[in-house]
Every structure is written in structure tokens, then in C-alpha cells.
Amino acid sequence: MADKDDKLHIAMFPWVAFGHMIPFLELAKLFAHKGHRISFISTPRNIDRLPKLPPNLISTIDFIKLPLTLLEDIPENAEATIDIPESKVPFLKKAYDSLQHPVTQFLQVSKPDWVFYDFAPYWVGPIATELGIKAAFFSIMTAALLAFLGPSSVLMNDGDEPRKLEDLLVPPKWVPFPTTVSFKYHEVMKMVANLQGDDSGVSDLYRFGAGLRNSDIVTMRSCLEFEPEWLRVLENIHNKPVFPVGQLPPLPSDANSEEEDNSWRSIKEWLEKQGKGSVIYVAFGSEAKPSQDELTEIALGLERSELPFFWVLRTRRGSADTEEVELPQGFEKRTRGRGVVYTSWAPQMKILSHDSVGGVLSHSGWSTVVEALMFGRPLVLLTFFADQGINARVLEEKKIGYSITRDENDGSFSGGCVAESLKMVLVKQEGKIYRDKAVEMKGLFGDRDRQSRYVDNLLDYLKANGPAMRAKH
Incomplete structure (x- = not known):
């Protein structure tokens, strides 16, 4: 716990995606x-939907509810991307x-020592500087994703050469080591807008x-043991302190709701x-929704694989989504x-902690990756948008995840490829390397002591370099 004099007040302001x-x-x-005090800023409905805090933290984390200005293009009560x-x-x-x-x-009014902000509120850095508050992106x-995106001059298009879409299909020139990490054509096309x-x-x-340019430091969900080479690239291109904060494996919930207990009882x-190790767990996170064609091929692949599966399926994104997807007949x-x-x-x-789960079919969103690897579950990958393509390449390169074969141009895939990929990673001898590597990662991704050390290291810096601490010493 921090001494009274050593306590920091940290404001946190994430983008409105869960x-x-x-x-x-x-x-x-x-x-x-x-022992530090937190002001967590978001919108009223999002804060009400966050997991409940453990009782011992209720007095230390203040939730600051700021209502959104309603726009006619978004339905009432839509405060998160999930809606x-x-x-x-x-x-x-x-x-x-x-x-x-x-x-x-x-x-x-609140004058925190530091404000931690996400990519979307790119305007926070200059505001913090003006108010004498330190800013952490x-x-x-x-x-790997941040390093691949490149220096601020490239991202903001104020360098010599503007970045073209085709530049995203190859590793960038500021990466000094050989790598396969880049986007596929169909992934870039989904992100053009x-x-x-x-x-x-x-x-x-x-x-x-x-956001990166106007911050005092750069922090990210990462650790030196997993991607040291990419962290070095980040330091080189941004020329400011870079702190991995660990993989942030979720802390076990102190209190389960009755609904959670009931659903778990029947699932268990x-x-x-x-x-043991026979079930494929299928989940594409809260954001990714397969198209009807994709959903059909995933279903046919699961059927053809003859493996037991547990599929958490979202058929629509919020009440405004009129294009509900359906499973194949029968x-x-x-x-x-x-x-x-x-x-x-x-x-x-x-579910992931249960011994019968042998692998995960996922979109390669990093939260699902972290949770799967905490329990040593190998990954079969099917990307949809955003950072998922880069995540998938990193996991492929490290032989922790295997991507389903797809058409490079339009991203289409067949049920046959889904079935083959699942059997290879879960059952076949050639997939043993993925199973072994995932077990190896369990010690890294699930290590809470290591996680705690990363946070201590960051806090030491925040205390030594925060405005309140500077004034005190």
C-alpha cells in the first residue's frame, strides 16, 4: 500500500467499447x-454496466458519469459500440x-496527478498540459500494433511521405528485424473508412x-517477456518513456450474481x-459479428469437425441492428x-478454466487471447477488423495461434477449412506445437506476481514524475 504522502490521484478515460x-x-x-485514488470517467449507462467492484476498492475508485450529447444518428441509450x-x-x-x-x-476541478487516456480522445493531452496534469497514453x-502503426508524423500525415493503404500490407521500414507482421488485403479493406x-x-x-504525440509517456497492455522487440521499436519511434503494464489478466470476481451462478451450473x-481437452470454445468478443455467409461456414466447419463445441453467439449488435444472422437450417x-x-x-x-476445453476459436481480440492463454488454451484465429489482423500475425509467428485459410482478397473461407484447422490444432500431431506453446504461455499470462511487478514499476515512475510529487520534493 502507498504511504499517505505517496498517494497518487489518477484519472482514467477509456473509449466507449467494453x-x-x-x-x-x-x-x-x-x-x-x-492504495492510489482513481477517477474512472465514462458515460452513465456504461458505468452502470461495468463489473461490480470488490468491496475493498469501493472507497478508492470513483466513477465519474458524463452524459453524451445525443446525435440523431445514434439511438437513445446507445452509449457503447456494443449497442x-x-x-x-x-x-x-x-x-x-x-x-x-x-x-x-x-x-x-479535481486536479489529478496523472490522466490515462485512450486513442479516441486524442484531445486530452493538450488539455492536461495546460492544466499542469501529466498525461499517459x-x-x-x-x-506490435502500436509499433506497426508508426510514428506520430506518419499517423498524422505531417511527415514527408503520407502512408498509403498498400503500406499496411508489408512490415514498415522502421521495424529493424524480419517479421511477417502486417495486415492482409481483406483486413485493410474492412478498415478503409x-x-x-x-x-x-x-x-x-x-x-x-x-494521442501518442501529446502524451508524457506511452503505456500499453504488454510485457517484456512476450514482445521485447516491439517495445524497443516503440521507444525508438516515439522517443519518450514506454511502459508495458502487463497483460492485465482479469482478477477473479469476488461476488457472482445469481444469474452467473445459474448459467455456470448448467454449462459446467x-x-x-x-x-479432457476435447471441446472447442467459440467466441468472437462483444464487437465482432460474422456476416451471414461467415456464420454459415463457421457452423458447417464445427459440424464437419465432429469435435464437441461450446459456441457463444451474438446474432446482432444492439437493438438498432436490423441484420440478425441465423444458423443454417437443422x-x-x-x-x-x-x-x-x-x-x-x-x-x-x-468455461476456459475447465479441463474439457482444448482450444479456442476466436477473432484474436486481445482480451480473449489473454484469457485463453491464462489457461494454456491454443487458438484458432478468424479475424474481423481493427487490431485483430496484427494480433493474429504475432500469434502465428510465435506458434501460439493458427489462422484459418482464407481468400486474401475478400477474406472468404470454407467450412472445410474451419474443420481442418480445428482438428489440426486440437487433435493432430502437427498441431502439437500450438498446444505445447499455449501451455508454455500459461506461466506468463496468468502470473499475478509478475503483473504486480509491472504495475509497481510504472507507479514508481508516476510518483517520481507527477506534478504533485515534483512540488512536494
């Missing part, structure tokens, strides 16, 4: 566990940018560039009937007993 808010909250809890179809996300960014004034007011994405500018008026690349009962009947399709919230950590 894949961002949850890692920010995990880091907030680790800071709070060590709307992907096409509406740029309008949510526009509404989010309207928080600039209330965030400034909050920082002015916190990326919930890997060092976000990369070049969208209805929010500001491209994601510009947001990253300005089914898992107990399956052979699929559930044909796979009854061998497979479960679960369309409500599922206790992912508990």
Missing part, C-alpha cells in the same frame, strides 16, 4: 489495490468528442498519432460430460448433444 473499458478498469483496480451496428460507430465517436468540455471541467492493444477518415470527422490513425454440467438438431449454441452472456473465464 474491450477498452474493461482493461482500463483492470488497471484501475491494480492501482487502487496499491449499435458497426456502421454507426463513427457517429458514436462524434458524440464522444463532445465530452471534451465536461472532461476539461472535471480535470480542472494507454493502449489496450499490443506493442476508419483509416482514411469517417463520419466522426477524424480518422483513427490521426487519433492514435495525436455439460462440460463435465465431455472428454444445424442445432444435427449437432445436439455434441455442441451447445449459447446466445446470452456466458462466464468465459470459468
Whole structure:
């Protein structure tokens, strides 16, 4: 615990996607566990949907609710990306940018020592500087992704050569080692609007560039043991302190809701009937929704693999999503007993920890990767958008994950390729390397002592370099 004089006040401001808010909250809890005071800023409905805090942290973490300015393009009560179809996300960014004034007011009044902010609120850095508050850019994405994106001058297009879309298909010139890490053509095509500018008026690349440039330090969900080479690239291109904060494995919940206990009871009962390491767990996170064609091929692949499976399926993104996807006719009947399709919230950590789970079919979103590797589960990968392509290449290169074969141009794939990939990673001799590597990673991704050391290292820096501490000494 921090001494009274040593206590920091840290404000945290994530983008309004649960894949961002949850890692920010995990880091907030680790800071709070060590005696520091946290102001966690988001919108009212998002804060109400976050996991409940352990009782010992309730007095240390304050939730600051700032309402969004409603835009006609987004439905009422849509405060997170999970509430709307992907096409509406740029309008949510526009509404989010309207928080600039209330965030400034909050920082002015509360005067935290540090503010940790995400890629979307690229405007926080200059506000913090003006108010004498130190600013930390916190990326919930890997060092490989941030390093691949490049220096701020490239991201903000104020360098000599503007970055073209085809540049994203090869490793960039500032990466000094041989690597296969880059995007595939179909992955880039899915991100064109976000990369070049969208209805929010500001491209994601510009947001990253300005956010990184205007920060005092760069922090990210990473660790030296996993990607030391990418962390070095980041230090070189940004020329400022870079701190990995660890992989942020979620802390076990202190109190389960009745609903969670009930759902786990029936799921556990089914898992107990399956052979050890035989089940493929299928989940694409809270954001990724397969198209109807993709969903059909995934289902046919699971059917053909003849492996037991547990599939957490989202058929739509929020109430405004009118394009609900459907399973192939007769699929559930044909796979009854061998497979479960679960369309409500599922206790992912508990499922992954069960001995009958032998692997995970996932979109390669980093939170799912961390949770799978905490329990040594190898990954079969099917990317959809954003950072997932880079994550998949990193996992392929390290032989921890295997990507389903797809058409390079349009990203299409067949049920046959899904079935072959699943059998290879879970059952066949040639997939043993993935199974072994995933078990090896268990010691790294699930190590809470190591996680604690990363946070201590960062806090030492924050204390030595925060404005309040400078004034004190």
C-alpha cells in the first residue's frame, strides 16, 4: 500500500467499447489495490454496466458519469459500440468528442496527478498540459500494433511521405528485424473508412498519432517477456518513456450474481460430460459479428469437425441492428448433444478454466487471447477488423495461434477449412506445437506476481514524475 504522502490521484478515460473499458478498469483496480485514488470517467449507462467492484476498492475508485450529447444518428441509450451496428460507430465517436468540455471541467476541478487516456480522445493531452496534469497514453492493444502503426508524423500525415493503404500490407521500414507482421488485403479493406477518415470527422490513425504525440509517456497492455522487440521499436519511434503494464489478466470476481451462478451450473454440467481437452470454445468478443455467409461456414466447419463445441453467439449488435444472422437450417438438431449454441452472456473465464476445453476459436481480440492463454488454451484465429489482423500475425509467428485459410482478397473461407484447422490444432500431431506453446504461455499470462511487478514499476515512475510529487520534493 502507498504511504499517505505517496498517494497518487489518477484519472482514467477509456473509449466507449467494453474491450477498452474493461482493461482500463483492470488497471484501475491494480492501482487502487496499491492504495492510489482513481477517477474512472465514462458515460452513465456504461458505468452502470461495468463489473461490480470488490468491496475493498469501493472507497478508492470513483466513477465519474458524463452524459453524451445525443446525435440523431445514434439511438437513445446507445452509449457503447456494443449497442449499435458497426456502421454507426463513427457517429458514436462524434458524440464522444463532445465530452471534451465536461472532461476539461472535471480535470480542472479535481486536479489529478496523472490522466490515462485512450486513442479516441486524442484531445486530452493538450488539455492536461495546460492544466499542469501529466498525461499517459494507454493502449489496450499490443506493442506490435502500436509499433506497426508508426510514428506520430506518419499517423498524422505531417511527415514527408503520407502512408498509403498498400503500406499496411508489408512490415514498415522502421521495424529493424524480419517479421511477417502486417495486415492482409481483406483486413485493410474492412478498415478503409476508419483509416482514411469517417463520419466522426477524424480518422483513427490521426487519433492514435495525436494521442501518442501529446502524451508524457506511452503505456500499453504488454510485457517484456512476450514482445521485447516491439517495445524497443516503440521507444525508438516515439522517443519518450514506454511502459508495458502487463497483460492485465482479469482478477477473479469476488461476488457472482445469481444469474452467473445459474448459467455456470448448467454449462459446467455439460462440460463435465465431455472428454479432457476435447471441446472447442467459440467466441468472437462483444464487437465482432460474422456476416451471414461467415456464420454459415463457421457452423458447417464445427459440424464437419465432429469435435464437441461450446459456441457463444451474438446474432446482432444492439437493438438498432436490423441484420440478425441465423444458423443454417437443422444445424442445432444435427449437432445436439455434441455442441451447445449459447446466445446470452456466458462466464468465459470459468468455461476456459475447465479441463474439457482444448482450444479456442476466436477473432484474436486481445482480451480473449489473454484469457485463453491464462489457461494454456491454443487458438484458432478468424479475424474481423481493427487490431485483430496484427494480433493474429504475432500469434502465428510465435506458434501460439493458427489462422484459418482464407481468400486474401475478400477474406472468404470454407467450412472445410474451419474443420481442418480445428482438428489440426486440437487433435493432430502437427498441431502439437500450438498446444505445447499455449501451455508454455500459461506461466506468463496468468502470473499475478509478475503483473504486480509491472504495475509497481510504472507507479514508481508516476510518483517520481507527477506534478504533485515534483512540488512536494
